[in-house]
Structures are given as structure tokens and as C-alpha cells.
Amino acid sequence: MLFWYRHTRSHTSDHEPEEPVDLSLRTVLKYRGALWIQLASMQDSGMYICMLRNMTSCVKISVRLEVFPPNSLCNDTLQHKISVPIQSNYTLRCPNLQHLPSNTYNVTWYYECRSNIINSYMMEVHGDEVVIYQMLTMYAGLYTCVVHYQSNGHTFHYSHGINVKAVSSKGPKQPKILNPAVGETNTVTVGKKADFVCRAFLPYLDDEQGQVWWSINNKTLEELSDSRYTSPAFRVLLNYHDDLTVERVLNVSQFNADDLSKEFRCYVHNSQGIASRAITLTEEVYIPSVELGCGLGVTLALALLLFVLYRVFWLEVHLLYRSWFGTDERDTDDKEYDVYISYARNTEEEEFVMTTLRHVLESEFGYTVCIFDRDSLPGGTxxxxxxxxxxxxRRLLVILSACSAFRDGQALLEFRAGVAAMLHGASVKLVLIQFKSGNKDTTKHTSKTHTCVKELQRARIALAVVRWEGEKSTPLTSHFWKRLRLQLPVRTSVHATTNHTEHNQTAKHTHNTKQQSPETAELMMETIQHS
Incomplete structure (x- = not known):
């Protein structure tokens, strides 16, 4: 015999009294093995006991009933969840139809609580059931069946929700390791942080979630208890119908040299199998890129700075280099004068030579200067x-202004003598000073001077051309005097010859001069005559 009882209190123990369910109430109906409470109220909540008894034994089972206020047909608490593999077929049946107290009933199906289910070639309502011929993602969701039935002359209804979830189709369910790949090498730097990534594939299994973990020398992180190793829980990278691609990272806060010899292995496991793979480590050779970059940057900046300084102060740099490393020509030749000045007489050039040029060269720079009008002896040829x-x-300094030097007989003779000495290999070097005329017709004189200078430069006769710019060139720190000093012989701070040596050189110079004067004169005269 089957009997129904109910505990008298909502929270009961096994020792609390049980009362038979009053089947005389019109809201309670016992039909076969089912107890129907029709139009349930909040007071019907509680513990119900089903007892099956015969002459020799007794079996009972407890069922808790919870009654909720009416909300809608789609109450989350009344849903039954099922998983249907993709591409498979499945039939949805409304529960408890076999226990209805009446054979007169009809069933209405709803999808997502919005509308009746629309039949298609892959899914249709067939009688009291919903037949899914081929499960697709679009068919996943909440299905609700509403049953209307007759009992004791009244019409009742109940609803039941079925939450359908599309899962991956049937197939191999063994887990796989995607990363680290076979043959892949991880580069680490001793003393720095290292991160190792384990990426795995966990196929869908009913009511089961796979596991991913790291081991070091076949010991889990919990067994090692080393604070340098941490591994947060895996995170899901991709979820395709509950087939999961997951990732779990092993963080090493400070990688030691001893760690290079350890085995770092990734494991993945589910009820269908287990897979593992170890990573291959190689030590990164430290390249001081930051230091090299900074050094290169500083070098380039310094080179640029030196280039700019050289472009701005190139005259000073050359003069400084000559004063440190230059050779004093007084130690290498037997010349008597450093500079011979050629100029046109009775002109502005003569005034410039006598008042400015001669004074600076002799008094300020210490050169020995030869001026014919001053140093020649009377009565000579x-x-x-x-x-x-x-x-x-050693140098022939020619002052030019609108080719005036070539109209003066003495100046022309001096110029031709210097050119002849250069052409015949003598150690006389020609330096031109382009003197700007102070006359009113400045443009005309300047143009003629430029023409003469260009012709001399084209013939490669002049060693250099230095331009006098009037008041701008007067200070000794002006570019004129610096350029001129570059073309004149080097004067070192300490002259490495003794008085005895100077006396011998002077004697030798006098002898050579007497011996070579006729020959030199003959050569230069020949040049002048041919000119």
C-alpha cells in the first residue's frame, strides 16, 4: 500500500510527528503513485513523505515542496537543464504527463517565453513533444511546456521549463597541450623574472571540468612551497560549445642559475586521459643595449658638438694644433726672413703695410719681415x-688692390721673382692679401681686384688669399690675422736651437747666398725677361 504523510513543522527531524495527508481536501488528489496539489498555496510548502508498506516491510522517501509566488511561465527555479551535442537529434518531453489524473489534456510549447515554437525542417512540435532533428546553436535556450488538464470538473494547468544547452559533438575527449610546442625553446635571463605559458585544450564532458597545473622536477608548487614560484588559476581563452582552450602561467619572480637544470612540466587532465609536456630552456646572452644606445648617442652628440665647434672655431683649432705639433721652419731651412712684403708704392697699400701690417707681424707675432725700401742698401743693383x-x-706677401701691384715696376719685379722661385722649386710660398680700396669708386676697384685674384688662383700660383675688411679686420682677434697666421711660418713657444747653431746656420746661409746668388739671379731674370 502507498501512503502520503506530511511533517507538522516546516523544519523537522526524524523524530517529529508525521500526519497523513488529508485526501478529502478538494485541492489534494492522489492518483496512482502521484500526489497532486492543485492550486497550491504558500501554506502547502513543507516536507512530504511517501511510504510503501506491505505485510513484512516498509519503505519511505521524503520530498520537500517549495511554493513560490506566481511570476511568469519562465521561472528560473523550475528549470531543468539538459545538454545536447551539436549535430545530434533530441526529443524534449514535458515531465509528469504519465502521472496526470486525467487523460484529457493538451500541451503548449514556448521558446524563450516569447512565442510559440515555429516548425522548421530541423525542429518541429510533434504532439506533446518537441523533436530536434539536428541540434544547432540557434536552438539552444529555454523551452517551456504548459499543460492544461481536467480534474473533478475543473481545468488546471502547470508549466515546466527546460533549459537546452548546445555542447560539442561526440568525439575524442582526451585533453591536449597546445603550448609549449614540441621543440620550442624558452629564453630566460638569470636574475630576472620569467613567465612560462601552458595552453591546453579541454573538451566538453558532462558535469566535469578538466585540470591544468605545473610541476617542477615532478613536484607540484604546493609540494615545493617556494615563494618564487606562483601559478594563478587558469583562464579561459576560447569557449566553443564548452570545448575550452585554457591558459595557465607559471611565474618565476627571480630565475636562478640552478633553475636551468630543473624540469618545468605542464600537465592537463580529465577523466578521459592525461597529457604533459616539458619546456626547453636556454639562457639569454645579456646584450647591454641600453648602455650601447646611450654610449652611441653620447658619441654621436659629442661628434656633432665637435663638428659644430670645428666649423665655428676652425681657425683657432688650426692655430692651436700648429702651436703644439707644428715644426718651426727656422730649424729646417737656412732662410733669413720669414716674410717679404710686396706692394705698390705711393698708394694706400704702402700706408697699410707701413702702419699696420709690418708693425703687427714684427711686434705682435715676432716674424722677421723684409721690406725692400727699408732693408736694401744704397748703391746696390x-x-x-x-x-x-x-x-x-719663406713667404712672399703680395698686397693687391685693383691690380695696382702689377702697375708698379718694383712690385711687379718682386711678384715675378716669387713666381719664378716657386716654379724652379725654391721654398718660397706666395700669399695674397686682397686689400679693399678706400676710394669712392669702391665697386669698380673691388671688381678688378677680384679678377686679378681669380686669375692667380686659377693658375695655382698663390698659396692662399686673405682678405682685408677694413675696420672689421683691425683687432688682432679678427679672422684676417688668424687666416694670415695660418699661411705664415710656424712659431713655437720654445725654439730648439742654440746660439751656436744659429751662428753656424747664419754662416752657412751667407756662404750659400754668395754661392747661389748669381745662379738664382740668372734664373729669375730669365723668367722675368720671358714674362
Whole structure:
């Protein structure tokens, strides 16, 4: 016999009294093995006991009933969840139809509580059931069946929700390791942080979630208890119908040299199998990229700075280099004068030479200067003495202004003597000073001077051209005097010759001069005559 009882209190123990369910109430109906409470109220909540008894034994089972206020047909608490593999077929049946106290009933199906289910070639309502011929993602969701039935002359209804979830189709369910790949090498730096990534595939299994973990020398992190190793729970990268692609990272806060010899292995496991793979480690060779970058940057900046300084102060740099490393020509030749000055007489050039140029070269820079009008002896032959003076000088300084030097006989003789000495291999170097005329017709004189200078430069006769710019060139720190000093002989701070040596050189110079004067004069005169 089957009997129904109910505990008298909502929270009961096994020792609390039980009362038979009053079947005389019109809201309670016992039909076969089912107890129907029709139009349930909040007071019907509680513990119900089903007892099956015969002459020799007794079996009972407890069922808790919870009654909720009416909300809608889609009450979350009344849902039954099922999983249907993709591409498979499945039939949805409304529960408890076999226990209805009446054979007169009808069933209505709803999808997502919005509308009746629309039949299609892959799914249709067939009688009291919903037949899914081929499960697709679009068919997942909440299905609700509403049953209307007759009992004791009244019409009742109940609803039941079925939450359908689309899962991956049937197939191999063994887990797989995607990363680290076979043959992949992880580069680590000793003393720095290292992160190792384990990426795995966990196929769907009913009511089961796979596991992913790391081991070091076949020991889990819990067994090692080393604070340097941490591994947060895996995170899901991809979920395709509950087939999961997951990732779990092993963090090593400070990688030691001893860790290079350890085995770091990733494991993945579910009820269908287990897989593992170890990572291959290689030590990264430290390249001081930051230091190299900074060093290169500083080098380039310094080079740029030096280039700019050289472009701005190139004259000062050359003069400084000459004063440190230059060779004093007084130690290498037997010349008597450093500079021979050639200029046009009775012109502005003569005033410039006598008042400015001669004074600065002799008094300020310490050069020995030869000026024919000042240093020649009376009664001598002008041509011969001019040739001797030029040949005994290291530089021939020619003052040019609108080619005036070539209209003066003495200046022309001096210029031709210097050119002849250069052409015949003598150590006389020609330096031009382009003197700007102070006359009113400045443009005309300047143009003629430029023409003369260009012709001399084209013939490669002049060693250099230095331009006088009037008041701007007067200070000794002006570019004019610095450029001129670059073309004149080097003067070192300490002259490495003794008085005895100087006396011998002077004697030798006098002898050579007497011996070579006729020959030199003959050569230069020949040049002048042919000119």
C-alpha cells in the first residue's frame, strides 16, 4: 500500500510527528503513485513523505515542496537543464504527463517565453513533444511546456521549463597541450623574472571540468612551497560549445642559475586521459643595449658638438694644433726672413703695410719681415737685391688692390721673382692679401681686384688669399690675422736651437747666398725677361 504523510513543522527531524495527508481536501488528489496539489498555496510548502508498506516491510522517501509566488511561465527555479551535442537529434518531453489524473489534456510549447515554437525542417512540435532533428546553436535556450488538464470538473494547468544547452559533438575527449610546442625553446635571463605559458585544450564532458597545473622536477608548487614560484588559476581563452582552450602561467619572480637544470612540466587532465609536456630552456646572452644606445648617442652628440665647434672655431683649432705639433721652419731651412712684403708704392697699400701690417707681424707675432725700401742698401743693383731678398724669404706677401701691384715696376719685379722661385722649386710660398680700396669708386676697384685674384688662383700660383675688411679686420682677434697666421711660418713657444747653431746656420746661409746668388739671379731674370 502507498501512503502520503506530511511533517507538522516546516523544519523537522526524524523524530517529529508525521500526519497523513488529508485526501478529502478538494485541492489534494492522489492518483496512482502521484500526489497532486492543485492550486497550491504558500501554506502547502513543507516536507512530504511517501511510504510503501506491505505485510513484512516498509519503505519511505521524503520530498520537500517549495511554493513560490506566481511570476511568469519562465521561472528560473523550475528549470531543468539538459545538454545536447551539436549535430545530434533530441526529443524534449514535458515531465509528469504519465502521472496526470486525467487523460484529457493538451500541451503548449514556448521558446524563450516569447512565442510559440515555429516548425522548421530541423525542429518541429510533434504532439506533446518537441523533436530536434539536428541540434544547432540557434536552438539552444529555454523551452517551456504548459499543460492544461481536467480534474473533478475543473481545468488546471502547470508549466515546466527546460533549459537546452548546445555542447560539442561526440568525439575524442582526451585533453591536449597546445603550448609549449614540441621543440620550442624558452629564453630566460638569470636574475630576472620569467613567465612560462601552458595552453591546453579541454573538451566538453558532462558535469566535469578538466585540470591544468605545473610541476617542477615532478613536484607540484604546493609540494615545493617556494615563494618564487606562483601559478594563478587558469583562464579561459576560447569557449566553443564548452570545448575550452585554457591558459595557465607559471611565474618565476627571480630565475636562478640552478633553475636551468630543473624540469618545468605542464600537465592537463580529465577523466578521459592525461597529457604533459616539458619546456626547453636556454639562457639569454645579456646584450647591454641600453648602455650601447646611450654610449652611441653620447658619441654621436659629442661628434656633432665637435663638428659644430670645428666649423665655428676652425681657425683657432688650426692655430692651436700648429702651436703644439707644428715644426718651426727656422730649424729646417737656412732662410733669413720669414716674410717679404710686396706692394705698390705711393698708394694706400704702402700706408697699410707701413702702419699696420709690418708693425703687427714684427711686434705682435715676432716674424722677421723684409721690406725692400727699408732693408736694401744704397748703391746696390735693384734687380739683384730684390731676387736675393725674395730667395732668402719663406713667404712672399703680395698686397693687391685693383691690380695696382702689377702697375708698379718694383712690385711687379718682386711678384715675378716669387713666381719664378716657386716654379724652379725654391721654398718660397706666395700669399695674397686682397686689400679693399678706400676710394669712392669702391665697386669698380673691388671688381678688378677680384679678377686679378681669380686669375692667380686659377693658375695655382698663390698659396692662399686673405682678405682685408677694413675696420672689421683691425683687432688682432679678427679672422684676417688668424687666416694670415695660418699661411705664415710656424712659431713655437720654445725654439730648439742654440746660439751656436744659429751662428753656424747664419754662416752657412751667407756662404750659400754668395754661392747661389748669381745662379738664382740668372734664373729669375730669365723668367722675368720671358714674362
Amino acid at each position: 735693384v734687380t739683384e737685391e730684390t731676387l736675393q731678398f725674395v730667395s732668402r724669404s
